[in-house]
Every structure is written in structure tokens, then in C-alpha cells.
Amino acid sequence: MRSTPTHPEVVVAGLRKRYGTTLALDGMSFTVRPGLVTGFIGPNGAGKSTTMRVVLGLDAVDEGTALVGGTPYRDLRNPLSHVGSLLDASAPHPARSARDHLLWLAHSQGLGASRVDQVVERVGLTSAARRKAGGYSLGMRQRLGIAAALLGDPPIILLDEPFNGMDPEGIIWMRGFLRSLAEQGRAVLVSSHLMSEVQDTADHLVVVGRGKVVADAGVADLIAAASGNRVAVRTAARPEAMALLSHAGATVAASGRDTVTVSGLTADHVVTLLNRGAIPFSEVFAHRATLEEAYLELTRDAVEFRATSPEEVSR
């Protein structure tokens, strides 16, 4: 039993877990490195929360290992000084004040009330700390959960959907806060089902779907990969342009009211074809995918329940 992890890393390797007939985790593997905010992104039901519970020793797996600083969580003494966590749907007792909730947690680790007051102040809950947690908004409860995660000043922090229920001010605060934790050299894992919540905050992204990792890359690499070698055309004659270019062998998709995304042809070739066909256009440019598009692309096959768009129905 080692009490101080040498590398504040989370290493998840080959996790498999089945609930009845549902395969919740299907070979989940990734690493959370110190000094970075790692976004843990995927649709609901992709296995994010289950993975976090496994890392925290709350759920068992059929196969695979999850180590924090080289040690299984359940072997840690005073675990909150190694790993801080915020779990979705793990609310404090509604009749207990925020301060008392943090106090029993502090006592479980041999910490005192002064540390409680420090973390309460750090998350901006000082004025509400003596009120019952049952009367808290979801955003305040998230701040209380963050305070609990910080209690033991851990080098590893795992947050499950911390943006849930936060108002815009809270979201901005949370982003800055996550950045500061990473800048202090901590390994920070933040899960979300919305790319927009983490795209400006995360350094690294682990995208998951159906219980496994579908992409594990830096933010810039992920955008480049999703952009491919596509060309975008802005034109007032969209249907004509699409007919002409697809006739020339390109894969063509309408990407806006007056824009078309083309793959399989170079920009020069597109310009030549349009001129030859006398189709007016105002702009031809390299397509740059947004992170949101990259995410949708990656998780398209992994979404369990997807609404069918009206276009697909009419086809």
C-alpha cells in the first residue's frame, strides 16, 4: 500500500463492464496527465459516469484496471488528499449545511474545520455555507461538490458534469477555475455531454461512445482530423453547383443556406469546374471544422437514440 502516488496520473486500461444485457464499458482505456485539463466527452450513456465510479473504486469491473498515481483507489489511505471528485447525482443530505457536509468529510481524512473554511471561500460559498444544502440551487450544489473535491488539496481532480445546472456566470467561473487547477500542475478530468462546455477549457480530449474511446487527441489535432481536405464554396446557385460538382465525382453536402462542402476535389479544380459551368460563386475556401462538428462526426455511430431528421424521413 503506497500512500503517495509518484505520478499524479489516472491510467484507465481495458475496462469492461456489463449490466445485464447492456455493455456499459467496452474496453475503455485512456490516461489523464498532470498539468492538463482533459475533457471527457461523449453522449449520455457512453460510459463516462461509470468510468469515473470505477476509478473511484465505487463500481467493480468485469475486466481491466483503473489506477490513480499507480495505485487502485480502494488501497489509498486518506484518498481525498490524492483524488478529489465531484460525482453526478451524489447530493449532500438536504438537512445538513454545506459547512457541516464538508466538516464530516474533513474529519474522515483527519483534516480540521480551518481547511473547510478555506475551500468554502475558494468556491465562493462563504455567505451560504451555514444554510441547509436542501435549499441550494443546482449551481450552488456544484460549487459545494467542487469544494469537497478540493478539501484534501489533491493532485488529481475528477469532475463529472460540473457545468450541469450552472448559470452563465458560474460556467465562466468554472472554466477559469479548471484552468487554474491545471496550471498548478494537477491532473484534471472533466466530463460533459456538450462539447461547447469544454472546448475552450480543455487541452486534451477523450471522446467516448458506447463504452469505449473513439478519439484521444489534443484539441487542435482533433479539429484538423475532422476538417479533412474539404473545400467550402459560397454560391447563390447552390443546387446547380451541387449537381455539377457531384457529377464531377465529388462528395457534396449543403452546409448552409448558400454554402456547399466538397470533398474529393482540390480548390483549384472546384474553381475551374464552376467557371466552366458558368455557375456564379463568391468564395471558395478550405473548410475548417468546428470542434462540435468533429465531436458529432466521431460520436455519430455511438449515439444510442438519435432523432431522425425530417430530410432523412422524406428520402
Next chain:
Amino acid sequence: MKRALHAEWTKTRTVAGPWWLLLGAVVLTIASSALVTSLATCHTAGCHTDTTRLSLTGVHLGQALIAILAVRFLSDEYDSGMIRTTLAAIPHRPTAFAAKAVTLTGVVAVAGSIAILGSLLAGRIILPGNGFTPAHGHPALSLADWPTLRATVGSILYLTLIALLSLGITAVLRDSATSTGAVLGLLYLFPVLAQVIDDPHWQRLLHQIGPMSAGLTIQATTDLHTLPLTPWAGLGVTAGWAAAALAAGGLLLHIRDA
């Protein structure tokens, strides 16, 4: 373990629920004991009433609030999801469970002592006025009398065993309403069944195996040879139930996902 105990004690003292239930158990036990005692009379010498047992009757009702307290000690955490926070803070589950059991035992032992001693005191004050006098063969209730002391200490132990039985069942069932129903059913079902079944052999057996009916033989101070079990053997049955429930609950807590 010391830190886990400190945490459990802080949890217990920082919400009002447990204190109201403990206060309720004390008041209900003493009040119902006093009521039953005040209704009993003895006009001649040789009325064969077990006055100690009579004075401690309130345990029958008071134990229900102790059981509810013990269920909520754990089920509140499952209801809110806080159990995950607890087990993330204390990942060694036998330690986490033991800390809960010890804290619960402590608060129930204190409240139980007040409830039982209060009931006995009420009996000591009320009984002589109803004819239970030394002249009629009933000296004042006293802890210097060994059978009365045994009944008193045994009743306090009984209440803590009921609390531990309830905690164990809750660790198995996890839900407040289901656990409360199961515990109260287990306690009161055996005596009810014994009432409706005519066969004396079955009646005797139900009294011997029911956690309440067996355990409360510890309150008997007279005519011990007519009981289905000796007092300590009866309390032993309740202890067996509590041990089995704690073992099952502790094992399931250890192996199941939180």
C-alpha cells in the same frame, strides 16, 4: 477507523433527524410504560404480576422509533446518493460500515439507557399506589435485585441489537421505505402470527425464533420456568438475528457497486 468514527459522529450530530427520533423513542418508551403500569392493580397478596416486566412494556413501542432511526442512519445516504461520497472518502468498506454500526450503537445505548431507567423509575413511583406494595408481596423495584438488574441491562442491550439488526437489513435493501417495512414486519410479524395460530407447539416455536418475542424474555423476572426460552438465551436469539443481518449487509456492501 478513528477518522471514520469521527466522520460518522459529525454526520450524526449535524442533522436534527436522529435527535428527534431518539427523543421520540425515549418519550414513547417511558410514556407507554407508565400508562400500562398505571392501569395495573393488585388488591390482595399474591397477585402474580411481573412488575419489572410490566414497567418495561414501553420497549414494545419505543423500539419502532429506534428501528426507524437505524434504517435512516444508512438509507438517507442511499436516498440522496451521499453514500458515494462516504465510500469515496472511506474506500475500505468494512471500516465505513463498522464506523456506522459503532456510532449507531453508541447513540442508541445512551438513549436506550435513559428510556429504560426512566420506565423503571416510573414503575417504582406508580406501582405502590396501585396496590403493588411490600404487604402484597411486591417490594419497590430496585436495581439491587438481580433479576430486575438483568431485565434493565438486557432491555438496553435489546434496543441496541434491534438498531444493529435494522442497520444490517438496510445495508441489504438500501431503500428507506422497503427497509423500514422489512424491519417492522420482522419485529411484529412473529407475535401476530403466534396470536392467530392455535397450535401451542407452533406458538412456542414462533416465540423462540422471533427477534422481538425471544429477545424480550430478557425482561422476565418471575416464573422463568414457564417461558419458551431462558432470558439470556432469548436475547441471544436477537443477537443472532442482528449478527446475521450485519454479516449479510456488510458482505453485500463490500461486493456490490455503490
